[in-house]
Amino acid sequence: MNEIPGYTEKSSRRDFLNYVLSIGFFGWIVAILYPLYSYLVPPKSPDVDVSNISIGKASEIENNSSKMFKMGNKPGILIKTKEGELRAFSATCTHLDCTVQFNKEENLIWCACHNGKYDLNGKNISGPPPSPLTPFNINVQKDEIYILK
Amino acid sequence: MGKNSVNRKVYGWLDERFKLDDLINFMKKKEVPLYRGTIWYYFGGITLLLFIIQVVTGMLLLLYYKGSSELAFESVRFISAKVKFGWLIRSIHSWSANLMVLSAFIHMFSVFFTKAYKKPRELTWYSGFLLLVLAMGFGFTGYLLPWNELSLFATKVGTDIPKTIPLVGGFIMNLLRGGEEVSGSTLSRFFGFHVALLPGIFTVILALHLVLIQRQGMAAPENWDELPESRKKKIPFFPNFLLRDLLIWLIIINVLSVLAVFFPWDLGTKADELAPAPAGIKPEWYFLFMFQTLKIIPAKLFVIDGEVFGVMLFSIAGLLWFLVPLMDRKTKSGEKSYWLIYSGIFVIIYIIVFTIVGFIAK
Numbered sequence: 001m002n003e004i005p006g007y008t009e010k011s012s013r014r015d016f017l018n019y020v021l022s023i024g025f026f027g028w029i030v031a032i033l034y035p036l037y038s039y040l041v042p043p044k045s046p047d048v049d050v051s052n053i054s055i056g057k058a059s060e061i062e063n064n065s066s067k068m069f070k071m072g073n074k075p076g077i078l079i080k081t082k083e084g085e086l087r088a089f090s091a092t093c094t095h096l097d098c099t100v101q102f103n104k105e106e107n108l109i110w111c112a113c114h115n116g117k118y119d120l121n122g123k124n125i126s127g128p129p130p131s132p133l134t135p136f137n138i139n140v141q142k143d144e145i146y147i148l149k
Numbered sequence: 150m151g152k153n154s155v156n157r158k159v160y161g162w163l164d165e166r167f168k169l170d171d172l173i174n175f176m177k178k179k180e181v182p183l184y185r186g187t188i189w190y191y192f193g194g195i196t197l198l199l200f201i202i203q204v205v206t207g208m209l210l211l212l213y214y215k216g217s218s219e220l221a222f223e224s225v226r227f228i229s230a231k232v233k234f235g236w237l238i239r240s241i242h243s244w245s246a247n248l249m250v251l252s253a254f255i256h257m258f259s260v261f262f263t264k265a266y267k268k269p270r271e272l273t274w275y276s277g278f279l280l281l282v283l284a285m286g287f288g289f290t291g292y293l294l295p296w297n298e299l300s301l302f303a304t305k306v307g308t309d310i311p312k313t314i315p316l317v318g319g320f321i322m323n324l325l326r327g328g329e330e331v332s333g334s335t336l337s338r339f340f341g342f343h344v345a346l347l348p349g350i351f352t353v354i355l356a357l358h359l360v361l362i363q364r365q366g367m368a369a370p371e372n373w374d375e376l377p378e379s380r381k382k383k384i385p386f387f388p389n390f391l392l393r394d395l396l397i398w399l400i401i402i403n404v405l406s407v408l409a410v411f412f413p414w415d416l417g418t419k420a421d422e423l424a425p426a427p428a429g430i431k432p433e434w435y436f437l438f439m440f441q442t443l444k445i446i447p448a449k450l451f452v453i454d455g456e457v458f459g460v461m462l463f464s465i466a467g468l469l470w471f472l473v474p475l476m477d478r479k480t481k482s483g484e485k486s487y488w489l490i491y492s493g494i495f496v497i498i499y500i501i502v503f504t505i506v507g508f509i510a511k
Contacts, residue, residue, distance in 0.1 A: 041320075042327045042334060068423050073330045075423050091425065095456060096443070097309035097331075098302050101425030112426040113306055114444045128455050130448045 051149040058086065058140050066102030069147065075099050076136060076147060077109070081120055086140070088147050089122045089133040100133070109133065176387035182369045183382040189259035190367060192252050194394045195401055199249035200355070202405070203287075206242040207344065214294070216340035218333030221296035222419040229416055240409035246288055248405065250435045253281050261473065261493050265368035271474040273365070276358040278471045283351045288433055290343040296336060297417035298424065303432045304339070305331045306440075313457045332422065431507065438503035439463055441510065470496075 055069040055078060067078045068091060077091040079102050089109070091099050098113035108125070109118040117126040122133035137148040163169055181190060213232055215224040228235035257277065260266055266274035289307055293300045308331060311321040327334030366386075373381055384390055432440050442463075446455040469476070479486030 040324055042323060068425065070423055073328075073332070075425075077425075093426075095448075096306040098305055098426040098430075099424065112428045112430050113302055114440075124448065128443065128446060128448050130454045130456065 053147050055145050055147055057143045058145050059143050061086075061145075064104055064107075068099075071136070071147065071149065077102065078138075078145065078147070079109070079120060082107070086138050086145065087120060087122075088136040088138050089118075090136070091133075093129060094124065094131045094133065095127075095129040173387065177385055179363070179366050179386040180383040181367045181386055181390045182373065183384055184370055186259075186263060186370055189256075189263065190390075191394065191397050192256035192259060193362070195397060196249055196252045196256055197355075197359075198398045198401060199245050199252060199405075200351075202245045202402075203242065203249060204348070206238050206245065209238045210242060211344065216294070216337060218296060218336050218420075221294060221336060222416075225295040226416060229413075236413055237409060240413045241405060243414040244405055244408045244412075246291065247434070248401075248408075250281075250284055250288060253284055254435070257281060258493070258497060260368075262490065263368065264371055264477070266474045267477060268474075270361070270365060270368060273358060273361045274474050275471065276354050276361065279354050280351065280358060283347055283354070285435060287343065287347055287351070288435065290339040290347065292433060293336060293339045294343060295416060296420045298420050298427055299417055299430060301331060301420035301422070302426045302430050303436075304335060307432070307436075308335070310456075310460055313454070313460045330422075434504060434508075437507035438500045441503045441507035444510070466496075 053069065053071065055067065058080075061067055061078070061080045063080055063084050064082045065080055069076045069078060071090070075091040076088060077100060078086065078088045080086055089100075091101075093100050093111040093113065093116055095111065095114055095116050098111050100109050100111045100116075100118065103110040106117075108120065109122070110116070111118075111127070111129065115127045116124065116129040118129065118133055119125050122135050124130070124132050139146040139148055160169065181187065210228065213224055213228045213235065215221060225239070228239055230236075260274065260277070289304075293304045308322055308325045311325065312318045314321065323329070325335070325338065326332070327338045369381070431437060439459075443456065443459045446459045448455050450458045473489070477486055477489055479489075
């Protein structure tokens with residue numbers, strides 16, 4: 001095998017150099033891709049963690065109507081039922097992220113995008129939505145409505 | 150010095166350096182089969198024309214458009230209302246986009262049914278498929294740019310769909326949206342995709358697609374293999390077919406002008422991130438068949454979410470369609486592959502029926 005003197009030594013030195021260069025090259029690729037990847041991922045927006053907001057006076061909202069509000073970055077919906085009971089949910093449809101609305105005639109929550117329907121407890125009752133709307137807690141103090149996450 | 154001799158001099162100057170004669174001889178040698186299916190050969194060229202119109206009108210719109218959520222709607226309204234002929238440029242851009250996708254679809258199906266994708270033209274099919282996907286990407290990103298109510302929700306739905314992909318779905322959604330929600334950041338990104346990223350990739354693949362077609366020539370109809378040379382009618386690509394192409398381009402430009410002038414594109418109402426999705430919301434017509442399918446799939450199918458099922462269904466169908474040259478083993482060995490033709494017919498009927506249902510559905 002080792003007819004040429006020094007052959008093994010030489011080739012192992014070459015292997016070693018190749019090895020070092022490969023690691024260097026791999027590091028070089030990572031050094032390019034990592035900043036690129038990090039740049040593409042958007043930074044978290046600061047105002048996501050809102051947990052308590054005031055959205056107006058309870059007496060100003062009629063029975064059998066609704067009001068949209070913003071909970072952090074996401075829309076929310078407040079519904080006053082025919083009986084005058086207040087209910088609040090996340091207004092983001094659980095199907096594909098559209099914004100739902102209160103449908104007076106059918107007395108339910110409706111998403112126009114794919115005809116998804118929820119009852120007034122936020123439960124998905126018809127159409128494609130896979131899960132119920134997230135409910136919010138409501139606190140009324142001196143007629144002022146506060147929505148709590 | 151007459152005009153002709155100037156032309157000859159310019160030609161001579163160029164020919165000396167770039168050997169134009171070779172190129173013209175090559176184009177003259179290329180022939181286009183003449184038979185009852187010849188009409189389908191025009192749709193590639195029509196798609197190309199409409200793409201060129203998109204590039205030109207897109208550049209013109211860029212002179213006034215402002216890509217931010219505060220200014221986008223107002224700038225498009227400014228283009229439509231204040232800029233002289235701004236409404237026309239915008240209307241042409243929108244109409245041409247739609248006609249381009251339509252023409253690309255016709256082109257694709259004609260290639261499918263004439264089996265022009267088979268060896269040696271597999272790469273032309275693959276690159277053409279990618280171009281169609283990119284064209285739909287152009288449509289999807291461009292739809293958001295006026296920042297109106299319809300486009301906001303179409304984008305919400307469209308960018309939520311990748312979330313169903315396991316592991317990387319959330320990451321892809323964030324990457325597209327530029328955040329958790331569809332917002333001004335999404336608009337900035339889509340603007341960038343629409344005017345820089347997509348045109349860059351599109352141009353490279355389009356160049357490849359065209360080079361392949363020029364290099365390999367037009368695909369002859371299937372039954373020509375058995376015909377004797379004398380019965381094969383052909384015309385030279387240059388100048389005969391090219392002149393016909395130009396005549397059709399002229400007709401298309403006229404059709405486009407009539408549509409753009411008499412049916413100007415609507416601007417809608419400005420997007421409000423708090424407002425509920427309006428009743429009767431629909432995406433662009435070429436997404437309608439998928440939209441309608443998502444609408445009728447129930448929330449749960451056995452154990453998986455209906456939404457995941459729908460997205461998987463279309464992803465697999467798209468992949469199979471992309472791989473048609475590989476699947477068509479029968480045509481390779483000279484037999485007729487009926488199941489492929491039947492599935493092609495099924496796909497067309499499905500798309501047409503679901504598009505119509507999507508249009509008339511409440």
